[in-house]
Amino acid sequence: MSHDPVELAYQLTVMLLKPYKQLERKEFLKKHFEPKNRDLKACNLKTLLDTQDLIKRAIETEILKFPRPKEQIVTCNYFLHCAKRLYEINNFLGLEAVISGLNSAALSKLKAIQNMIKQNPEIESLWQKLLSFTDPLNIKPYLEAKENVLPNLPFIPRLSVGGALVEIAKTEEVHSSYVEDPFDSSKKTWINWHKLSIIAKCISNILRLSQGVSNNYYTYKEIVEVPLLLSSSECWAYETATCAIANLRNSKTEWEEYPVIVETDEDGIEELKNDDEDPTGYCDISYMWGSKFNELNDREWKIIFAATSAVLVKYHDEEIIHDPQVETTHVYRLVEGQVRIDSGTKEERPFILHAPNSFGAGALLMPNKKTVTARFIAKTNVTVWKIDAEKLHTLFIDDPSISRKYNFSLAWKYARRMKRILGTNPMRLSRDVPLDEDSGRSSYLSEQEFKDKALQKVFELPAEEIILKEYKCEVFFVTYLKSSLWITDHYICYYRRKTPLKIEISKLREPQISSGTLKLTPTDGVLNTKLFFKSFVGVELDSVYRFLHALWEREVTTMAENVLLKTAVNINSMFELSASDITTQILPQWSNNIPEEDWKLVLKGARTIVLHAGAIIDNSERILYRVVTGSVLIKMGNRELFTLGDNDVFGELTFLTGSKIGSYEIVIKENSKLMAIEPYYLNILFQTYPNLAGKFYCWLASVLCERLNVIQTGYI
Numbered sequence: 001m002s003h004d005p006v007e008l009a010y011q012l013t014v015m016l017l018k019p020y021k022q023l024e025r026k027e028f029l030k031k032h033f034e035p036k037n038r039d040l041k042a043c044n045l046k047t048l049l050d051t052q053d054l055i056k057r058a059i060e061t062e063i064l065k066f067p068r069p070k071e072q073i074v075t076c077n078y079f080l081h082c083a084k085r086l087y088e089i090n091n092f093l094g095l096e097a098v099i100s101g102l103n104s105a106a107l108s109k110l111k112a113i114q115n116m117i118k119q120n121p122e123i124e125s126l127w128q129k130l131l132s133f134t135d136p137l138n139i140k141p142y143l144e145a146k147e148n149v150l151p152n153l154p155f156i157p158r159l160s161v162g163g164a165l166v167e168i169a170k171t172e173e174v175h176s177s178y179v180e181d182p183f184d185s186s187k188k189t190w191i192n193w194h195k196l197s198i199i200a201k202c203i204s205n206i207l208r209l210s211q212g213v214s215n216n217y218y219t220y221k222e223i224v225e226v227p228l229l230l231s232s233s234e235c236w237a238y239e240t241a242t243c244a245i246a247n248l249r250n251s252k253t254e255w256e257e258y259p260v261i262v263e264t265d266e267d268g269i270e271e272l273k274n275d276d277e278d279p280t281g282y283c284d285i286s287y288m289w290g291s292k293f294n295e296l297n298d299r300e301w302k303i304i305f306a307a308t309s310a311v312l313v314k315y316h317d318e319e320i321i322h323d324p325q326v327e328t329t330h331v332y333r334l335v336e337g338q339v340r341i342d343s344g345t346k347e348e349r350p351f352i353l354h355a356p357n358s359f360g361a362g363a364l365l366m367p368n369k370k371t372v373t374a375r376f377i378a379k380t381n382v383t384v385w386k387i388d389a390e391k392l393h394t395l396f397i398d399d400p401s402i403s404r405k406y407n408f409s410l411a412w413k414y415a416r417r418m419k420r421i422l423g424t425n426p427m428r429l430s431r432d433v434p435l436d437e438d439s440g441r442s443s444y445l446s447e448q449e450f451k452d453k454a455l456q457k458v459f460e461l462p463a464e465e466i467i468l469k470e471y472k473c474e475v476f477f478v479t480y481l482k483s484s485l486w487i488t489d490h491y492i493c494y495y496r497r498k499t500p501l502k503i504e505i506s507k508l509r510e511p512q513i514s515s516g517t518l519k520l521t522p523t524d525g526v527l528n529t530k531l532f533f534k535s536f537v538g539v540e541l542d543s544v545y546r547f548l549h550a551l552w553e554r555e556v557t558t559m560a561e562n563v564l565l566k567t568a569v570n571i572n573s574m575f576e577l578s579a580s581d582i583t584t585q586i587l588p589q590w591s592n593n594i595p596e597e598d599w600k601l602v603l604k605g606a607r608t609i610v611l612h613a614g615a616i617i618d619n620s621e622r623i624l625y626r627v628v629t630g631s632v633l634i635k636m637g638n639r640e641l642f643t644l645g646d647n648d649v650f651g652e653l654t655f656l657t658g659s660k661i662g663s664y665e666i667v668i669k670e671n672s673k674l675m676a677i678e679p680y681y682l683n684i685l686f687q688t689y690p691n692l693a694g695k696f697y698c699w700l701a702s703v704l705c706e707r708l709n710v711i712q713t714g715y716i
Helices: 005-021 035-041 043-064 069-088 092-102 111-119 121-132 140-147 164-174 193-206 212-216 225-232 239-251 285-289 298-307 389-398 400-421 443-459 541-558 563-575 579-586 596-603 652-657 679-688 690-713
Strands: 260-265 268-272 311-315 320-322 330-336 338-341 351-354 357-359 376-378 382-388 469-476 480-487 491-496 499-504 512-514 517-520 531-534 607-611 624-636 639-644 664-677
Touching: 005 043, 005 069, 005 092, 005 225, 035 043, 043 069, 043 092, 043 225, 043 239, 069 092, 069 111, 069 121, 092 121, 092 140, 111 121, 239 679, 298 330, 298 382, 298 389, 298 400, 298 541, 330 389, 338 357, 338 382, 351 357, 382 389, 389 400, 389 541, 400 652, 400 690, 443 491, 443 499, 469 491, 469 541, 480 531, 480 541, 512 541, 517 541, 596 664, 596 679, 596 690, 639 690, 652 690, 664 679, 679 690
Parallel strands: none
Antiparallel strands: 260 268, 311 382, 320 376, 330 357, 330 382, 338 351, 338 376, 469 480, 469 531, 480 491, 491 499, 512 517, 517 531, 607 664, 624 639, 624 664
16 A cells, blocks of 8 residues: 555556457457357456456455454555545446455455444445445446446446446347348348447447547556556455455454563563564565465574473484484484485485474374384484473463474475475475575564664673563562563563663572462572562463473573583483373374364365366465365376375475475365365464464374375385
């Protein structure tokens, strides 16, 4: 919405005018204009109607992208004023496109917009007036408006329901092409000139702009970026998904702002929006699906290491890091060196992981099956973080964002590897996340760095200290006061009225919780007093406690002599799980199943497809399919890879990576009913239910892990 709504109306007119002026009379004769004939016999008309449909879907999508009612209302008003100007310049085709978008089934469900229209008499009057000109059931207002347009003024008519095409279609249906011969009533051989006269008049009205001096009236200068932006914008085409998104938007009425530290005041730290931050909460879905949105950054990896009491371990050349025959409760993060994956199969070249990279999750995704994806050998001297899987599971529950990113990158990695093995992607996997090597940092990181520097300045922290967690809460001094709590690698920071205070985590006694209060007891001589925090906003107290306790645990362990050896001993003795514990504690998070209630949420926005045996599904579309009934065959050339039945999914490789697989063929084996899940619906769903994203991608990773295992070895 960088342009004025009036200017947008002019630009939409220019866009529609181009194909409109190319229309030929023959495109409206002999039913050439019908949808089944347009591709070959009415190409210009098809282009015009496709442009109109693009405008409609772009408007609907643009409004649905906003999670907050305020921005939905502002955007709706913007397009409403654009529609008003289209009416004033007699562009009824453009008016129909804009009003159809604003009056779509999905936007009709948005409570914020409907309430705004009802509560504002002026807007309601304008809305009803413009709506009347596009009403398919009552075309009288449109016909009257059309007749009132002076002959020398530019005019673009409606073409769809109630428009010129319908007039021609009705004439074709009501009037026969031939009438009775006046000399022989048994024959109908005379041309029906009355019918041709009506059709000729309709065509003349349609092509009015291309006739006479009126062709010079629309003289708006084209702004090239507008049609380019519109043609390249994301448009959500399926009504089932958009209506489900509208229902999700109705359930999400607030957007959490992330404050930036600038200066202190009596209550602690003032909040100020960074200029780089989008204050509207607008969500670009294509960006969400991109690599940066799903990439764990260094800060988040530090949170993982801290929350799981991860241990740095060194391995020598050719030393086995993980053996698939040994039960495991750990995953690994490669810090330095290279790791070779020994899959037990003859690949064209060895599969090498380079730092930074993660591995070892396959054995947890398939704990009861033989897997060839989990044998890892040090190719050089390497250093890895050994991460406790149970604590990682707990972190996933407490931090949905990390859960989503970790599990998405895991599923993406397996999809990349499967494509490589199938011979469609020769690129060697060098990262476990879709990271562009030459890309810069995201604006999110820039904002975080800004806040880190502010915190370091205010609390006089070392330059390497960065914010791992920030909480809004109440802290007890004489009474409970609102404050904020910032946790870095080694410090806890907070305000005591106007005084910034910090505590080294290593100088704390073990954190405790009691009666809904977090209790911290410093051992420092200056602050030898108990601190009480409660009423944490937007987060469970247990989640805060677990994270802080993990940091304290790490600090206490690190202070011991022979850090690496003693940490390893402590971790092995304190937190190692037995084989029997794996099933009861690890599997709930690393399960290859999604609860039925979660599937109901996912499938609310899915559309139903019924296909007959022998049909081939195009695997170039980024859609995930779930089989309801029937069976589907996955083939690679002449080789049959999988036969899928009820509740199985397919299309996951294109869904995750965004590119199709050349000789990978999906064939309907017997008559089947499928549910097609659109990625844009999933992204909105995961915004509304953040905890669902990690579970979904973890499940998808387990599906890929198992299929990868079958492709490589045949083990089922």
